[in-house]
Amino acid sequence: MEAGDVIALGAESLLVRHDWLGLLAVYKIRLPKPYRHPSLDERLRRLRTRREARALIRLPEMGVPTPTLYEVDLDLSLLITEYIPGRTLKQATESSFDPDHYRKLGKLVGRMHEHGFVHYDLTTSNILVSGDDLYIIDLGLSEDSDDPEDHAVDLRVFERCLESSHPEVKEEAWRAFLRGYREEREEATDTVLRALEDLKSRVRYI
Numbered sequence: 001m002e003a004g005d006v007i008a009l010g011a012e013s014l015l016v017r018h019d020w021l022g023l024l025a026v027y028k029i030r031l032p033k034p035y036r037h038p039s040l041d042e043r044l045r046r047l048r049t050r051r052e053a054r055a056l057i058r059l060p061e062m063g064v065p066t067p068t069l070y071e072v073d074l075d076l077s078l079l080i081t082e083y084i085p086g087r088t089l090k091q092a093t094e095s096s097f098d099p100d101h102y103r104k105l106g107k108l109v110g111r112m113h114e115h116g117f118v119h120y121d122l123t124t125s126n127i128l129v130s131g132d133d134l135y136i137i138d139l140g141l142s143e144d145s146d147d148p149e150d151h152a153v154d155l156r157v158f159e160r161c162l163e164s165s166h167p168e169v170k171e172e173a174w175r176a177f178l179r180g181y182r183e184e185r186e187e188a189t190d191t192v193l194r195a196l197e198d199l200k201s202r203v204r205y206i
């Protein structure tokens with residue numbers, strides 16, 4: 001792949017690999033949505049860019065790896081970050097499932113929750129695997145929260161991702177994830193798991 005290549009074009013954003021001060025970087029631009037009211041659209045893109053930039057600073061302080069933030073331009077809804085060579089956890093799992101990735105991820109998510117931070121879009125496409133290291137990305141919906149019910153939302157989104165994208169390894173991946181999560185926050189895990197069961201039964205009966 002040459003610098004300047006498009007890495008991803010999603011519904012929300014365009015990601016391009018390109019040089020930044022001689023470093024290999026990723027430019028993530030949140031694109032306007034034509035069907036949204038322009039001023040609302042601009043506010044939403046700005047808010048998500050701000051949330052993501054803030055998380056890219058906060059998470060590494062907690063010991064949770066993310067690509068390094070190089071630059072942010074809220075007016076352009078642009079983030080420039082370190083390029084991480086590797087693949088997503090989704091791709092890694094599809095080619096050869098490694099439960100250790102899931103235990104490691106559980107630890108990182110546990111650590112993030114322990115520091116009062118929620119991702120809100122925790123899927124295997126939003127985790128990068130590079131060698132033995134995992135990186136958490138796509139943090140535009142993330143927020144501060146110490147509430148176990150909010151932590152349970154992260155777990156529910158992740159569990160659903162396993163059910164829909166990785167059904168054949170779901171049980172083992174989930175067990176490994178929870179093992180890592182518990183290692184990181186023995187005290188709070190049962191409370192969060194209770195909140196998760198509550199959440200699931202509420203959703204079932206609405």
Ligand SMILES: Nc1ncnc2c1ncn2[C@@H]1O[C@H](COP(=O)(O)OP(=O)(O)O)[C@@H](O)[C@H]1O
Binds near residue numbers: 138
């Ligand atoms: N820093 C990075 N280094 C390498 N690849 C990345 C990086 N950031 C994102 N990607 C790739 O681009 C994809 C989309 O990025 P993401 O931030 O999740 O945007 P979206 O909001 O469009 O899902 C990821 O799934 C991953 O494959």
Ligand SMILES: [Mg+2]
Binds near residue numbers: 126138
């Ligand atoms: Mg994503």
